[in-house]
Amino acid sequence: MKNIKNLLFVFAMALAAVACNNRPESETTELAVPVSVQNVKKGSISQFINTTGTAKSLYETNLVSEVAGEYLLQTNPATGRPFKLGDKVKKGQVIVVFEDDEYVNGLAIESKKLNLEISEDEYEKQKSLYEKGGVTLRELRNSEVSKTNARYDYESAEIRLAKMSVVAPFSGVIVELPYYTQGTRITTGQPIVSLMSYDKMYIEINLPEKNISEVKIGQEVLITNYTISEDTLIGKVSELSPMISSETRTFSGKLQINNPDLKLRPGMFVKADIITDKKDSVLVIPKNVILTGNRGKYVFVVERNSAADDRRITTGIENKDFVEIVEGLKENDRLIIKGFETLRDNSKVKIIL
Incomplete structure (x- = not known):
């Protein structure tokens, strides 16, 4: 009887061993999650307030005829051809001349000049006689x-x-030039030419009330437009109103833009990023890798044993794409930037490119 019990025990142990050997591998070995990593590095980061507006020229004018006369469009010395749309002009340059002999004769400017000379000589004589x-x-x-x-x-x-x-009152560009036949008589008050100077421009802005303590005159502004997507122009906050609108709960201001190559054109819709804070040589990571849980913000880094470690972090300034790390990470930590969505603390990971 005792031998039979021993045989049954051995048989049961053998069945248990076979069952263990036949279990799926996933029940005994945790699969490694493929992830991509990058080393945490120090860099610069700027914090922005975003706004939009329409670019306007700093100087513009519409010149009309102040006298009647025969219209004569002048030659642009820079091109050797009559002035046309888009031509640059310098301050004091003559763009159009009117001819009217009757008007000029009526001015009698030569006789008036001669009369002035006689009056000046007479005054000097009277002055000398008075002294004597x-x-x-x-x-x-x-x-x-x-x-x-x-x-x-x-x-x-x-x-x-x-x-x-x-005459051009300032250096600029011809943006409107109505056509008149050379020699045609033009009456007073007719539009002749419109000029703009837009090497410096400005935009009018309205910002939420919450930003009034952050935005200050003189702050640097980054200006972009979809037609010049590869170029970022530099501007500054030039004017700010201290008043909050009771209707919109916003305050107004102006941004001045440096446009030396005239890439930005009047009337363009632009995006403006007002830099409210900037730091150099701080730890910076992509904003999209940060997760939020019951204990706050955290990210995953890869430890030496190829396990994911969830690190609680404290952040500083941030913008649309990046965040400053104040606590929780150190330089050269291997930060998981892809594949982190399903990870848990101590999950096995496999680094891929």
């Missing part, structure tokens, strides 16, 4: 009045004559 006692003070004053009136008459004629030339 030859004339009274009243006679000297009358001579001075005549000289002054003659100067005003001459200067007024010069101003009216200057209106026959349309």
Whole structure:
């Protein structure tokens, strides 16, 4: 009987061994999760407030005809051809001239100039005589009045004559140039040319009330537009209103943009990133690898035993793509940047490219 019991025990142990050998491998060995990693490094990071607006030229003007006359579009010395849309002009450059002999004759500018010269000579003579006692003070004053009136008459004629030339008041670009046939008589008040100077531009902005303590005059701004996606222009906060709108709960301001190569054009819709904080030589990681749990923010790093370690972290400034790490990581930690979504603490991992 005892031998039979021994045989049954041995048989049961053998069956147990066979059953263990036939279990699926997944029940005895944890599969390694494929992940990608990158070493944590120090770098620079900036924190932004994002806004948008329409770029406007800092200087612009619409010039009209102030006198009537025959329209004569001038030649651009830079191209050797008549001025046209898109041409650059310099301050003081004559773009259009009006000719009207009757108007010029009516100014009598030469006679007014001669009258001024005579009045100046007469005043000098009266002044010399007064010093010698030859004339009274009243006679000297009358001579001075005549000289002054003659100067005003001459200067007024010069101003009216200057209106026959349309002159660029600042250096800029021709953005509108209505067509008139050369020699056609133009009346007063007709549009002649529109100029813009947009090597410096500005945009008007409205920001939420919560940002009023963060945004300050002089802060640097990064300007982008989809047509110049490879270029980032630099601007600054130039004006800020201290008032909060009771209707929109926003405050207004202006951003000035440096546009030396004229890549940004007036009227373009732009994105502006106002830099409110910036740090150099700090630990920076991608923002999308950070997870949030009951104990706060955490990321996964790979330990030497190829296991995932969930690290609780404290973050600093951040932007759309990156975050500063204040605590929880150190330089050259192997941060898991792909495959972390299903990991748990101490999960086995396999590093792939």
